[in-house]
Amino acid sequence: MKKHLILSFAMLLFVGIASSAAYKIDRLEPAFWWAGMEDENLQLLVYGENISELRPSIDYEGVSLERTVQVKSPNYLFLYLKIDKSVQPGAFDIAFKKKNKTQLSYRYELKQRRDGSAMRQGYTTSDVMYLITPDRFVNGDPSNDEVAEMKEGLDRSDDFGRHGGDLAGIINHLDYIEDMGYTALWLNPVMENDMPEGSYHGYAITDFYETDARHGSNEDYLKLSEELKKRDMKLVIDMIMNHCGSEHWWMKDLPTDDWLNFQDGWQVTTHLRETNMDPYASDYDKRNHADGWFVESMPDLNQRNPLMADYLIYNTIWWIEYADLDGIRMDTYPYPDKDFMSEWTRRVMTEYPNFNIVGEEWSSNPAIVSYWQKGKHNPDGYVSYMPGVFDFPLQDALVKALNEDDSQWGQGLPKLYGMLANDHLYADPSQLVIFPDNHDMSRFYTQINEDFDLFKMGMAYIAVTRGIPQIYYGTEILMTNPNSDSHGEIRAEYPGGWADHTANAFTGEGLTADQKEAQQFTKVLFNWRKTSSAVHNGCLKHFAPTHANGLYTLFRYDDESVVMLVMNKNPEAKDVNIVPFKDEVIGAATQGTDVISGNKVSLAGETVNVGPRSFLLVEIKK
Template identity: 75%
Template sequence: MQKSGFLLLMMLFLGFNVVAKNKIDRVEPSFWWTGMKNTELQIMVYGENISELRPEINYPGVQLERSVLVESPNYLFLYLNIDKTANAGTFDINFTRKGKKVLSYNYELKERREGSAQRKGYNTSDVIYLITPDRFANGNPENDNVEGFTEQANRSDLNGRHGGDLEGIINHLDYIDDMGFTALWLNPVMENNMTRTSYHGYAITDFYNTDARYGTNDDYLRMVQEAKKRGIKIIIDMILNHCGSEHWWMSDLPTSDWLNFQDGWKPTTHLRETNVDPYASDYDKKMHADGWFVESMPDLNQRNPLMADYLIYNTIWWIEYADLDGIRMDTYPYPDKDFMAEWTKRVMTEYPHFNMVGEEWSVNPAIVSYWQKGKHNTDGYVSCLPGVFDFPLQEALVKAMNEDDKNWGQGLIRLYSTLADDFLYADPTQLVTFPDNHDMSRFYTQINEDFDLFKMGMAYIAVTRGIPQIYYGTEILMTNPNSDSHGEIRSDFPGGWTGDEVNAFTGQNLTGDAKEAQDFVKTLLNWRKGSKEVHEGYLKHFAPASGSGIYTVFRYTNEKAVMLVMNKNAEKKQIDLTHYKEEVIGSAVSGTNVITGEKVLLGDSSVSVNGRSFLLIEIKL
């Protein structure tokens, strides 16, 4: 017998206590704030055999309500009550054994920013710019490859990491501002330390830390601060449905039900209809909600109350820490739907004027509207989610641009018919409208690279109800002509890397159409910034006559009207103003062309609109 083994046996024989090693590896969240509306806080402590120890706190206004043990001995879930009387400061969480301190963690309570609880989110006056950070601009090449991160940069690989980062975004905030964008949504920047295809950000391996290849949490906070100096709001992209298969907890899960199908992955059916189907089987509901997106994205079990709290406190931590203005929630109908109701309620209770939008990728407005706050659902489901993405309108826009208007029910009539479905929504003004996004072919590709249709479609997005979102590069006619692969759709923004021949930030070597498109979008969005009629006005539209190829939309207040006339015909058309005068513009005799600044006479009975074009006019009433 070896000497060490003999000594251990002797110690046991003599009655010595052999104590397991204890340590703390993680505390999440690592700090919190005083003055929160919800005085409860969950803290997850992770470390070797931490459950053997008894936590103790002695700080005025802070009470350790309970400590929850789980199946893994390496976790403790602490629930604190932070009274309104608690002051900002630090205190020790002591971990003891038989009254003797073994470990200690110094926990900080920060003071909230002034007005934090009353923060106002993005709204209908905003236009959101969506960026895939890895593909926008490489501001700091030194973080392209980081020790300890598996996937290295390889710009030649469409599905690899290309090196875009937070510094690159900071460096080009002036471009974003100058273009007229007022809000910024980044695809997730939290750590994705996966072996491959990690650039998209949707396989999170650490919910509290920025991926080091983008920068640090401090860099993220600096980006937010620099954006706010320019009046640009920040919308964070979050995922509650799943994590990455390389998440740090995957090697030591807290409980046997931390994940859905924890014993072995089963793919989701993607049958989102099961959430609303009055005849849906329990089996179909389970296979949709509990199934995994892919094998590398384990599905989180939000019915586990510890997991549910973990995700809620993580959300609130990011809002408070980074001074955020909104949330884009990924795959909204895939997590447990009752949890999603609780999540939205808890967040919106803490921040009543905040805003968030959920992704329900369905072109059926009856399904999309189910998730919006204020909707009276027949099954009694109550949501607190302010906004949803308007996938039905996106599909209608593409079909409206591509189809022959001579066939009844096709072409521009699709836009009219889709807006007519707005009675299904509790508040259609809170829908986020878009020509494309990071998961679908570029708008210019979808409309077969027709520049006239591009301008017409973008004008419609700028004027119709809702909150517009534009994907980076759409403004310069980026395409994906070779395939519909995500790697090509999310191509590098030209000029974001040293040595790029084309630089869209400066205009260097842009094609004529790309530069014209950029200038057009810039004019359109900067005009929209100051249009109260578009932000808050009523909407009235006039149905396209059968085969006419003409569609007219008004946004108006008592003082002013905005008129958009779309003409898909090859030839110029004279538009009869009779009905428009009767219902909206009254006796107004002229208006101003928003794009050209030219005066438009309205005194006659008609106005002309060029073929395959549009007319956008501001009219004082």
């Protein structure tokens, strides 16, 4: 049963209900809050049969009920509270009355915040995110594989079925994640997806306040956060403001006529994300993009409804405070109402000034992606408060740079150089999240035609260039999707995550020689990155590939060190002229250290040698 329900929720969250036969509260969200928040306002959604017939009241010093909103459905009340910053933590009754007689009472709690909660430090450029699809990583608790009251059970034979991965499996393997050099964890959504089929991915939420029971509980999610903090690691939540699942509890009794977009008859979105910044876009096209649904099973939420907008904002802040989060990955960022997204980012970043958020804008055009970043001066005056965006343009350029024939004009490595030159479009390129692949696209090793040399070259670039790296689970062991680009195959089970697996990536048993080498290579690379201040916050300078030479050199540098990456796509070794590098970056240094091998590299001459279809990654201490 859901912890929201009164019978199971009362003791766990200090909720007391004394009800008459006529009325009861099925839900009150959020179920508790905190004293001392920056925002002194709070919306409470109250749901129960004919609850709108009652009039709530509160008697607690520092808390006042500012207004009560009734809606079309008689089963909802929206309460707006003002909570003074000086209010003391404690519990109080919300009395629901009819004709001055209390019909029921709800015990509400204001909790004590963690020390330093408001100034929590989000993930930074010193971090590397590890992205996990929880259902496909490790089955740590087989007892939750089947949950009787939920609509979809276990079916590992189906690529789109539930496979049983859970939070316990992730917690049990944090040693591996930490040992690999990853410092932050981004999970695909773990909130409840009680859908009849295809719910494993997490993007059709049916309860915004509950962890899916097949992954564990809210307490398990909090435990994961706590275990990460013990390791000085961070937790990034995956959120969706655009839509919910068609089996969301409110779908059977929508509060208002405009709770959803196209509520009277759904229609699919046009996916014309360009309408957000197109100076010539028609209102018709804007609406059909932003208000259209992805699919019938994902109703599109209307954030222009102020009750919906507040609900989503307070839900976001609740999760940050409850689970001690370090960042948010926002799904389908350009699809909700864009003015709401501006306000959402403003409210979150006002509450937590050092927090971090990254939004998904899947476009290979940096002019479109940069529109959403905080600090960008847009011609239409649109203001965002979101620190980062995913660098889809650079991911696209990286794959093309590795795959294309450098002998053709403008092909190959020049693509990578040219895309990075577009950084003038971004307010802060260092805050972009960079990645070789993710859960929505073919595996990186598949995209580069399973070329191990190119894999290592690409991963070295991701580790060194500006931005915050994100690595998808299994990329480090060359997971592929050779048969199709099906999401179910892309999000395959991680070897060793189930008892019947013949290969185990955690122990190395059953892995190929290349997989073991790739895993060790990735481990060395990202553990080194933890130590490099030049990569975290240093300047960047690169030297353009010339026509058909198949070489590209990029530097990161600060007052402590210089990091040099030379990529060589040629089938033969190359002596690379370093005289220009000495003039501008290296200076008088005569020696550096090869990051991967640990060997010394002489810089005393005019050239360095880079092996065929390889790279040279050198750290030079000042």
